Amino acid sequence: MKRRHYKTESNGAPTLSPRDMLVLRAVVEDYINSAEPVGSRAIVKKHRFSMSPATVRNIMADLEEEGYLTQPHTSAGRIPTGKGFRFYIDSLLKIRLMEPQEKRLIEDAYCNIDMEIGVIMKTTSRVLSRITHYPGIVFMPKFSRIILKHIEFIRLDKGRILVIFISKGGLIQNRVIEWEDDISQDELDRITRHLNGIMENLTLEEIKGRIVKEIEKDSKDYDELYQKAITLSKKAFDVQGEDSIGDTEIYIDGTSNIFDQPEFSNIKKMRDLYQALQEKRLLLELLEKSMFSEGVQVIIGEEVSIGDIKDLSFVLSPYGNPDSILGAIGIVGPIRMDYARVIPLVEYTSRVISNILERI
Amino acid sequence: MKRRHYKTESNGAPTLSPRDMLVLRAVVEDYINSAEPVGSRAIVKKHRFSMSPATVRNIMADLEEEGYLTQPHTSAGRIPTGKGFRFYIDSLLKIRLMEPQEKRLIEDAYCNIDMEIGVIMKTTSRVLSRITHYPGIVFMPKFSRIILKHIEFIRLDKGRILVIFISKGGLIQNRVIEWEDDISQDELDRITRHLNGIMENLTLEEIKGRIVKEIEKDSKDYDELYQKAITLSKKAFDVQGEDSIGDTEIYIDGTSNIFDQPEFSNIKKMRDLYQALQEKRLLLELLEKSMFSEGVQVIIGEEVSIGDIKDLSFVLSPYGNPDSILGAIGIVGPIRMDYARVIPLVEYTSRVISNILERI
């Protein structure tokens, strides 16, 4: 009621006065630390506010009216709502600086690693979960957007051929394809040389398009080898991404970390979390949200349409270079997590793997 | 006391009379179904025994004295001890036959699969967890015991070479190695051809041994190409198995299934389980135990020296052909699991993947 006097924004929603923010921030941070409703008395004491609990109570009542806080029941302290957390994250949060040793920790994880793409992703989800103590999530790049440097065919036996894609950054991916006729390794080698000439520096997507075009052309113009090369590679590219959502693979590690969080002390919530993480649509939505935004993105459970995961929160960051975002990495945790610490960690990790993936 | 009169075995431990077994079995099976201590009255009722609860009580008291049962507190029913379960599994258990449709379910999972080894293992752990509703565990073969069919070197860029191993069964594994000098792809191709000639039909281990021998020989005898081939392949084989226990990789899937079990309704136990599964030593011990025994092996938590996992049980089966066991697969669950159903499922799955891995 008192806040009536304050200027309101164009949309009619009242702005928060500096003092409101101070209190909101105190509530959010105390709640992050304690996981319990925070009361007026506790706040003034802990933060040495120069106002009485009664004043704080008034402010808190206002904040509740505006939807930033709630009470679990009439005479308990307040806890922040989704909106409260959102405001905190967007406007109140002061990112902590990273310790150099934390940076080292992240970098070291990658020092002795080969370039197999799966291994990098697995390592990343592990690193994230280790340093943040929340489960780490990694969305693997759409391989089809990667620039190809080299392709290789190896005859396994009659009817089966191993295809190896090597990206410009040295990432490796392999697939087995079935093939009716028997092709000798020599012939495959010639096809390989042929294709590598054409395809250098294109993304898989572009190559796919080009192949389709070539097939459409009148095929009599070309010799048999070329013919074979085209159909073979069509098959090779078609196999991509059968399972896993839209070409994207997902790595999750460190789920056991979630046991540390008091809000997951009941099994029901744990199940919800696990079930949510299985939901491909949820993950896809998260991926989309985080990939097409710059920098670290915090997504609160309420803001995603799927599943009953209100008290969860995702901290995600895209990776790759600015022109071509490859995927996203991040962590899941309780909504009341230590964003000040986690955000820079996720960001830094994403920078590190972006570099690794890009260095040629 | 009454059992005094019974014949005792050579080691002095009394054998169980047929009636004791009947009761023990009833207790174990009822406990498997209910997860709750089972009392004397309930048993007679449910199993239509032709004796009174009092008699059963006496027998149960004896069984407790011998260590097959315990009471959680003075006036509750009995629950089987580890020893009780062990006896049940070894002597009392009647394996149920598998439904043909269950067999189909397992087979179908593998019908559309390429032969990349990681994919097979991942699929297996998923299949196991799906059909048993317990977390599936897969120990990946020691790659060094696999018979090699083909090796391939591909130049990634100056200083880095991709090595691809293809096993006789069509399994694929790749590694990146660093190399001081620049080697052209042509040269690598020649080396490849050379090596493939020598190495056919040997295991990685054997090849490794052979390479070491070759190096020890006076090296002047050979031309430069051969020289390079040897050192190159030494490097390729040396990289194997840096992380993961003794060349063995572990896949676990479906851990969320464990939430269904009433005994894991408290977080403490869940943590114990997760922590146990992280413990490499535990897993290694399990692997050893199951690999060097024939057929399905049930390992009760008590019987493993590590961690506080008393109420867990593992059902594991080795796979591969009898002459060369490659690894083990199986599941973890609460000690009171439906062995009659799970054991044949694990066994059948292990047979299926053994076949897949072996067909050439």
Added chain:
DNA sequence: ATTTAGCACTCTCACCAAAAGAGTGCTAAA
């Protein structure tokens, strides 16, 4: 000798009431 009925005893669990504690909202004074 073994089995069974009967009964006292023990332990858990669900339920209730009472008390303590925490926090609020409101009113009136500063």
Added chain:
DNA sequence: TTTAGCACTCTTTTGGTGAGAGTGCTAAAT
């Protein structure tokens, strides 16, 4: 506009009680 004071509400803890389940033991029955 802020604050002190106070009544009120709601949760949590505590202790106590009774029902229920199950046992162990003893004495009778087979």
